[in-house]
Amino acid sequence: MTHNFANKLGQGGFGTIYKGKLRSGHIVALKVLVMSKANGQDFINEFATIGRIHHVKVVRLVGFCVQ
Structure with a gap:
């Protein structure tokens, strides 16, 4: 869950990174x-x-999706 993408962590060359939380409780970084x-x-x-x-020092890739 991203709380409507309210918690922006940063900006990269190809998109924006947000903080989110999976249903399991794990905190994740989402790149849009x-x-x-x-x-x-x-x-x-x-x-x-x-x-x-x-x-x-590098976040682990959990998965991705294309919409």
């Missing part, structure tokens, strides 16, 4: 992409890279 700035391959590359990184 601006599709006019990112093509499909950029999206795939970014999330493939994030999915491979495992570091204490």
Whole structure:
């Protein structure tokens, strides 16, 4: 749940990052992409890279969706 995207954490090159909370209680960061700035391959590359990184200072990719 994002509380209507009220808790903005930051702005990136391809979109805005918000704080959210899953039903399980886990706190997550949600990135909302601006599709006019990112093509499909950029999206795939970014999330493939994030999915491979495992570091204490980098958030873990839980999933993504396209609407």
